[in-house]
Amino acid sequence: MALQEIALCLQDFWKEEGCPTISPCGPIPAGVLTPDVFFGVLAPRPWCASQMVSVVDPSLAPYGDDPLSPIIDRHLQVTRCDPSSDLRARFIESLRMLGLDLPSRDIRFVAHNYGWKQSYLAVRAAGWRVLIDQIEVGSLSYLQRLGEIDFEPVPMMVEYSLGRLAISVGIEDEDVPTERGRQIAAYALECADPERINSLLSLHADECEQALAGGFYFPAYEHVLASVYLHSLFALHDSSSDEGQSGRAAHIADLASGCARMYVEALDA
Amino acid sequence: MPDLLLEIGTEEMPVELLSPMAVDLSLRVNRALAENGSLKGGIRVLYTPRRLALIATDVSTQAFDDEERVNTISHILGEPVNELVSEGVMHRDSSPVMFIRPIRYVVCLYGEQVIPLRVGNVVADRQTCAHWRSAAGEEITLSCAADYEQVLATGGVIVDQERRKQMTRDAITAAASEANVSAQVDDNLLARIADGVEYPQPVIGRVNLPPDLPAVFVKAVIRKAGFVPLDADQGSVVGFVGFADGPVDRDVVRVGYERVARSALSGCRLLYTRDREASLADHVSSLRNIGDEVGVGSLWEKTERLRTLSVQVAQALDASVGTVDRAAFLCQADLATWIVHEFASLHGIAGAVYAKLDGEESSVCIALEEGAVSNLERGRIPASTEGLAIAIAERYDHLATLLLTGNEAYAPQVVSAGDDLIGLLIGGKVDLDLLSVLGALREQYRMLAPAIRIEDLEGALRTCLKERLIHYLETKQEVTSRIASALPQTLRSNPYRSSACALGLQEASSKEGFALLLGSFAKLRTRFRVGNKRVFDPALFEEETERTLWREYLKAEGKMEGLLAKLDYEQAIDQLTSLWGAIDRYAEDVDPGAGSEEVRNNRLGLIASIVGLYTRVGNFAALLETDGYAPGEEKK
Numbered sequence: 001m002a003l004q005e006i007a008l009c010l011q012d013f014w015k016e017e018g019c020p021t022i023s024p025c026g027p028i029p030a031g032v033l034t035p036d037v038f039f040g041v042l043a044p045r046p047w048c049a050s051q052m053v054s055v056v057d058p059s060l061a062p063y064g065d066d067p068l069s070p071i072i073d074r075h076l077q078v079t080r081c082d083p084s085s086d087l088r089a090r091f092i093e094s095l096r097m098l099g100l101d102l103p104s105r106d107i108r109f110v111a112h113n114y115g116w117k118q119s120y121l122a123v124r125a126a127g128w129r130v131l132i133d134q135i136e137v138g139s140l141s142y143l144q145r146l147g148e149i150d151f152e153p154v155p156m157m158v159e160y161s162l163g164r165l166a167i168s169v170g171i172e173d174e175d176v177p178t179e180r181g182r183q184i185a186a187y188a189l190e191c192a193d194p195e196r197i198n199s200l201l202s203l204h205a206d207e208c209e210q211a212l213a214g215g216f217y218f219p220a221y222e223h224v225l226a227s228v229y230l231h232s233l234f235a236l237h238d239s240s241s242d243e244g245q246s247g248r249a250a251h252i253a254d255l256a257s258g259c260a261r262m263y264v265e266a267l268d269a
Numbered sequence: 270m271p272d273l274l275l276e277i278g279t280e281e282m283p284v285e286l287l288s289p290m291a292v293d294l295s296l297r298v299n300r301a302l303a304e305n306g307s308l309k310g311g312i313r314v315l316y317t318p319r320r321l322a323l324i325a326t327d328v329s330t331q332a333f334d335d336e337e338r339v340n341t342i343s344h345i346l347g348e349p350v351n352e353l354v355s356e357g358v359m360h361r362d363s364s365p366v367m368f369i370r371p372i373r374y375v376v377c378l379y380g381e382q383v384i385p386l387r388v389g390n391v392v393a394d395r396q397t398c399a400h401w402r403s404a405a406g407e408e409i410t411l412s413c414a415a416d417y418e419q420v421l422a423t424g425g426v427i428v429d430q431e432r433r434k435q436m437t438r439d440a441i442t443a444a445a446s447e448a449n450v451s452a453q454v455d456d457n458l459l460a461r462i463a464d465g466v467e468y469p470q471p472v473i474g475r476v477n478l479p480p481d482l483p484a485v486f487v488k489a490v491i492r493k494a495g496f497v498p499l500d501a502d503q504g505s506v507v508g509f510v511g512f513a514d515g516p517v518d519r520d521v522v523r524v525g526y527e528r529v530a531r532s533a534l535s536g537c538r539l540l541y542t543r544d545r546e547a548s549l550a551d552h553v554s555s556l557r558n559i560g561d562e563v564g565v566g567s568l569w570e571k572t573e574r575l576r577t578l579s580v581q582v583a584q585a586l587d588a589s590v591g592t593v594d595r596a597a598f599l600c601q602a603d604l605a606t607w608i609v610h611e612f613a614s615l616h617g618i619a620g621a622v623y624a625k626l627d628g629e630e631s632s633v634c635i636a637l638e639e640g641a642v643s644n645l646e647r648g649r650i651p652a653s654t655e656g657l658a659i660a661i662a663e664r665y666d667h668l669a670t671l672l673l674t675g676n677e678a679y680a681p682q683v684v685s686a687g688d689d690l691i692g693l694l695i696g697g698k699v700d701l702d703l704l705s706v707l708g709a710l711r712e713q714y715r716m717l718a719p720a721i722r723i724e725d726l727e728g729a730l731r732t733c734l735k736e737r738l739i740h741y742l743e744t745k746q747e748v749t750s751r752i753a754s755a756l757p758q759t760l761r762s763n764p765y766r767s768s769a770c771a772l773g774l775q776e777a778s779s780k781e782g783f784a785l786l787l788g789s790f791a792k793l794r795t796r797f798r799v800g801n802k803r804v805f806d807p808a809l810f811e812e813e814t815e816r817t818l819w820r821e822y823l824k825a826e827g828k829m830e831g832l833l834a835k836l837d838y839e840q841a842i843d844q845l846t847s848l849w850g851a852i853d854r855y856a857e858d859v860d861p862g863a864g865s866e867e868v869r870n871n872r873l874g875l876i877a878s879i880v881g882l883y884t885r886v887g888n889f890a891a892l893l894e895t896d897g898y899a900p901g902e903e904k905k
Contacts, residue, residue, distance in 0.1 A: 062543065062607055063536040068529065088280065103402065104518030106472075106525070110465070111283040111318070111370060126370070128281055133525020134495060134511065168525065189543075238558075 003166045006098060007052060007076060010160060013094045014050040014078045017085075026054025027072070029229035032121055035221055037079050038256075041143060041155040042263055046081035053077050058233045061188040068135060070163050071181040078158040087140055087156045091130070094158075098169055105168075106133050109140070121224075122147045122253040122260070125157075132168040137161055147257030149264060194237035201230040201248075208255045217262040224256045270309060270329050271380025273302075274414035275346065276322040277354070277388065278374040278398055284318060284464045286369060288430075290353070291316045295323050297349035302328065305345050315418070315428045317467040319401070322428060324414065328379065335382060342384045346377065350388055374398065378414040399424025400467050402515045425515055426467045434463040437512060440471035441497050444510045448473075451500045452510070458492055465495075466514035474527045475508050479538035483622050489612045490537045494529055540607035549623040553598065555605035563670045566717045568601045571666060574713045575600060579662035581709060585701040588654035589632065596636035596659050599624055617641020647689060650696040657697045664690040665703065669710075672729040673718045678736055687737035694764040695741065700836070703734060704762040735761050742771050752778065755891040757884055766836060773838025774887050782846040789852040790880075790889045796856050797876045805874030809867065814851075814858040815875070821851040822879055829882060842886050848879065 011021045025034040033041075040047040053075045063069040080087075088109065096102055109128040127141030138160040143151055208223035231248055275298065282290070291314040302308035302325060310326030330338045354368040368389075377384040377393035386393040395411045403425040411420055418428055427433045437459055445452040463469060474496070478487060491498040491509050499508040511526040513519075556568035576597040583593040603609045603620035612619075621638035625631075632655055639656025640663060643649045651657040668686040676683045694701060704727060707714075711723050738761065742748035748771045755774070760767045777783055810816050825844045832841040861872065883889050 062540055062611070064539045066532050066536055068532040069536060101518075101521075103516070104521045106470075106513035106517050106522045107402070108465075108514060109281040111281045133513075133522045134529040135525055167528070 002171060003162055006166055006169065007162055009097055010076050010094055011050050013097050017090060019048040019050045019078050019080050022049045022051050024052040027056045028053060028225055029232055030055050030057035032225060032228050034077065035218065037077060038221060039263055041079060042146065042149065042260055044267060046153065048080040050076060050078040056184065056229065058184060058188040059235065061185040061236060064185055067167060068164060071184050072178065074162045076160040076162060079155055081153055081155045083153045087158065091140055091158055100169060122257040135164050135168050137165040137168055147260040149260060188233055188236055192233055194234055197230055197234045201227055201234055204230065205251060205255060212258045212262060215262065217259045221259045224252060224259060227252045270327040272414040273325040273328040274376060274378045274417050276320055276376040276397055277372060278320050279368065279370045279372050281318045282370045284461065287316045287318065287464050291321050294321055294353055297353055298323060298325065298346060301345050301349045307345065316430055317426060317428055318465060319467060320428065324417065338379065339382065339384055342379055343386050346386050350386065354388055376411060378411060381413040397421065400426050400515045430463060433466065433469055434459055437463045437469045440469065441510050444471060444473050445499050448499055448508055452497060453500060454497065458497060462495065462512050466512060468515050470513040470515065470517060472511045472513050472519050472522050472526055473508065474511060474523050474530060475506050476527050476530045476534060478505050478507055479534050482534065482538050482541055485618055485622060486537055486541060486608065486615065487534065489615050490533045491530060493612060494533045496526065496530060540611055544606040544608055544623065548627045549599055549602045549620060552602040552605040556601055559604060561670065563674050565670060565674055568604055570717065572598060572601050574666050574710060575662045577709055577713065578665055578706065579658045581706050582658040582661045582701060586654040586658055586699060588658050592630065592632045592636060592655045593658045595633045596640065596655060597662060600637055600640060600659055617644055648692055650693065657699065661693050661699065664693060669714060669726065669730065672733065673714060673721055673726055678729065678733040683733055684737065687733045688741065691737050691741050691764045695768045698765055700763065700765050702763045704730065731762060738764055738767055742768060746772065748772065748775050751895045755888040757886065757888060769836040770838045770886060773842060776839045777842035785849040786846045787889065787893060789849040790883055791893055792856040793852060793876055793880060797861050797873060800873055800877055802874055803878040803881050805871045805878065809871040811864060811868060812859060814855050818851045818855045819875060821848050826882060833885065838886055845882055845886060
């Protein structure tokens, strides 16, 4: 089974579960919701979809694009909103569909309080990282709140890291970094100019505010995504205190929260 | 009387919260049962990632029939249990309960009887769950509370966390023994592993070591991956023990574990290589851009303070000032390295490794390593005076910056920092006045927090040291609170001297003569209005009793001086005690109001000098007060 087959198999599985496949998205920075998901879960009607996403995470640059800490990865994000369903059981079933011999493997659901690196997006979530033989292959999360908006019913998210899942399935076992990943890592560490990156970050944040002031929440969210990527890149070189770093992340979260608020207000109007 | 079992079954909870939540549940239930007089035995707390449970033994209920019994226990448990689960953060449906993770079921049995306790939307029953991957199926019916642990064990769940920890420890020992090596079992890692599984299954793996990677880094990497490294010089291979949850195919799982360990080591090797592109000293300049741990300044400023501080401590310890200054200069530098960025627990240790590779003097490397180890292992006293100076300087600065940022003396961080500092000074036998050290750092601390007056920092430091010192003396040295509270004011900022004084005073207070000493002090205070002016002219003494007391005073003072220099407080107090006869005669024979003003003042000067000797070894006024003597009243 090739990586593409894994993706198709999972998409088919979730389609059967009522989560249709939508157009792929990316690249986006790690730890954020795609625009489809971000606005989709805010819509008044329960929103279900599965989406392939190309994820870039420059914070992993120091590890040289190791396959278990890939700078570029393909994820499958599945969102559904059905409180009666047992998400965990469905997730396990999806693994079984891939042909994994589950009784022989060490499968763990490790709880963590923040679902994923969602602090950028003002999301409060609770969930689990899923590990197979200590390799993190995905996560399950329940979104509790986005900005100032409490979810009722609660949207559920499944995210697979297809690269690492493939390793667990046994189709890829190469410790060779991809050229693209290698270049991103080398650029992030050796070439990127932190001052310019920081200026770009400020420009995107300002432009996001400008877009929000004009009522353009979709374009504003694109600037949020760019800000997250630049923040992640800048953080590699920024040694200021945690307080300083979380202050910048909080500002991005405020912008994301603004996008969410404005979108919901537009729906209500 | 039957046992009471309560189990709350959930989806996997955060491991770090399990123990505190279990204790919280136990305290709430204990309080509720105790208030109703129902608890005759004790309460045992049990937990796994998927359940919190408690067994209360010998629970009595005064009830006429089963229905009343059920209602009584439901009523007693209902409030505390629902209070606990309502403090959670998560919900996934319309249930009003927001526990830390969704509740799947609740078991509540009183002996064999089900107590249908309602927790949120869930009503308790007798159905518990086996290990979720158990071949026997997930649901198990419990017949009675007493069978709980045994039945779950057959379902692949060891619900007693201590037993899981022991199983884990035994497996590591067995693996090490089989490989003919040793294994250092870190209790924190052991607890983390045992708390994270319902049934620990050891899986032994081996990985090739990346070339040149220091052994201490290898162990940190393996630990961070959640495995226990085995100690061995096996050339290019390192063994480790991982723990799966429940039954697995160990050969299959081993491949994954080894893959994870290999990847983590290779990542560490990249970080190490990147770090080695510059020397440790080169990293110091990067500290200008890194904030310190309390967020008030840069690590560069901290380094400067540590240099000032550690040199002063070095002088008090008679340590090599040059070595200490160099070690202080380097001791924060590894915070600018990639390796410490990724493995925070290596702070200090990585610095020592890099210093050695850079060819720094061995005494500097030792000071760095000992200072770091002392930071990591509370209570560990560095063997070298240079290492001790670094460790003390780091703790002192940490405490001072916490106080500078407005933390109160009772804040947990301040308490911990104060305890560590006092432990180092007393354990390391360092005769150092901590407030006098502050003088050299006035400007540096003033620059750090311009809005705060340095006098306020002094006051906060004094309060903190006093409280932590009393705590240390009472808990670690078994000094009574009467003695711990009666130390001379002037010694409070010198923990080691205070400790010597407290132990001497405690020993002396058990001797017969101590009552005489207290009595003579009370007489002096009662008969004479003792001032602070300790000046007198022996030529003005009019009576022989005065001259005798003066001569005795001179003898005692000289001997006490030498004994106090050697911190022999017990003998010094004995010397003071030898004055009691002369003081008693003086107090009886001499009329405080007799003679000219000059003669009276001269007399008070001698008395003040004698009282001054008392104050050097204890606060005798406080001792008299704790004995029930009001100020001015003579001890009989």
